[in-house]
Amino acid sequence: MTEALPAELTIEQSIDLKPYNSLSISAVAEYFCVVDHIDQLHRALNFAHKNKLKVTPLGGGSNLVIASDISGLVLQINLKGLTIKPVERDMLDICFSAGENWHAMVSHCLENGWYGLENLALIPGNMGAAPIQNIGAYGVELCEFLQSVEVVEVATGKVLTLSCEDCEFGYRTSIFKQAAKDSYIITAVTLRLSKMPRVNIEYPSLKASLTSDQPTPKEIYQAVCKIRRSKLPDPAEIPNVGSFFKNPIVQSEMAANLAVDYPELPIYPYSVSSSKLAAAWLIEHCGFKGCRRGDVGVHPHQALVLVNYQGNGSAILALADEIKLQVLQTFSVELEIEPRIYGTIT
Ligand code: EPU
Numbered sequence: 001m002t003e004a005l006p007a008e009l010t011i012e013q014s015i016d017l018k019p020y021n022s023l024s025i026s027a028v029a030e031y032f033c034v035v036d037h038i039d040q041l042h043r044a045l046n047f048a049h050k051n052k053l054k055v056t057p058l059g060g061g062s063n064l065v066i067a068s069d070i071s072g073l074v075l076q077i078n079l080k081g082l083t084i085k086p087v088e089r090d091m092l093d094i095c096f097s098a099g100e101n102w103h104a105m106v107s108h109c110l111e112n113g114w115y116g117l118e119n120l121a122l123i124p125g126n127m128g129a130a131p132i133q134n135i136g137a138y139g140v141e142l143c144e145f146l147q148s149v150e151v152v153e154v155a156t157g158k159v160l161t162l163s164c165e166d167c168e169f170g171y172r173t174s175i176f177k178q179a180a181k182d183s184y185i186i187t188a189v190t191l192r193l194s195k196m197p198r199v200n201i202e203y204p205s206l207k208a209s210l211t212s213d214q215p216t217p218k219e220i221y222q223a224v225c226k227i228r229r230s231k232l233p234d235p236a237e238i239p240n241v242g243s244f245f246k247n248p249i250v251q252s253e254m255a256a257n258l259a260v261d262y263p264e265l266p267i268y269p270y271s272v273s274s275s276k277l278a279a280a281w282l283i284e285h286c287g288f289k290g291c292r293r294g295d296v297g298v299h300p301h302q303a304l305v306l307v308n309y310q311g312n313g314s315a316i317l318a319l320a321d322e323i324k325l326q327v328l329q330t331f332s333v334e335l336e337i338e339p340r341i342y343g344t345i346t
């Protein structure tokens with residue numbers, strides 16, 4: 001059954017979200033629409049307000065666990081396009097619409113000589129999701145480039161622009177996962193890039209994979225793509241959401257104690273008093289790497305990645321709980337789930 005609203009917005013009922021999430025979980029959205037234009041977003045929000053429906057936005061669906069059917073209106077944000085504004089010296093600001101694919105934009109920027117995003121190649125998902133968890137990889141985080149985020153406030157339909165400071169970025173977190181969770185729909189992201197190559201090869205496995213110590217941005221992009229392809233499963237082939245847990249941040253004193261008992265545990269400095277531990281190592285050392293529990297499991301090449309062979313959200317979350325408990329009992333370290341969980345956990 002479909003209900004057409006003025007102009008081209010179509011709101012459908014009882015739609016399976018399986019094609020819209022990279023874990024390939026089947027779950028039904030009570031109402032669903034694809035938003036191609038900003039006008040449609042305003043219309044969709046009006047429809048939700050009028051009918052007292054909860055609004056759930058989806059981007060590429062690559063950082064999401066759907067735990068149950070979703071009541072209310074699910075919006076797939078498919079806004080496209082980019083605009084470029086030169087700023088001082090060799091810099092330029094590029095405003096990307098939220099529905100643009102992240103990796104396609106990284107490649108587009110490199111081809112045009114707009115540098116900075118090479119280390120973030122091949123991260124799945126769309127532009128609009130990138131600020132939510134402040135995506136990061138191989139020594140670089142999104143917040144280093146972010147100028148502003150354009151949002152529509154769900155409650156009022158107001159268009160607002162948030163600065164980088166407003167976004168309260170941290171390691172895999174932002175205001176969109178904290179105080180402003182569920183408050184805004186991200187419609188565009190502006191990044192400041194450089195016309196001069198600016199390379200960062202500090203991340204050990206990246207440095208080790210490069211033949212030159214003065215690589216070009218293209219060489220970095222290629223190296224990152226190669227490492228990711230060798231370790232991380234392609235969601236189109238084996239459904240996954242990338243890292244399922246954050247790397248835990250603990251007091252440095254605790255990290256020092258763990259280092260005595262487990263000298264091979266990778267530990268990175270985080271702040272003056274805290275350190276970051278490699279969650280993948282903790283999980284692997286609890287024996288989960290490559291394990292299978294029915295139709296879900298842990299990837300054989302990266303213990304931080306849970307994979308869905310043919311299971312559902314509950315099976316994935318049950319395996320995540322088993323891993324969390326075992327890591328806590330073994331190392332006294334609490335793991336935190338990285339993707340958003342939508343729906344109700346049963
Ligand atoms: N390791 C293991 N077992 C494994 C995998 C890794 O012991 O199965 C060890 C490695 O030997 C290494 C350490 O863990 O010493 C770190 O491994 P890796 O470089 O693969 O990075 P990570 O900490 O596991 C993080 C991000 C990834 C990102 C990489 C590279 C988080 C939660 N994850 O993973 O991000 O690609 O660094 O920068 O911070 C994502 O967020 O979806 C994601 C893939």
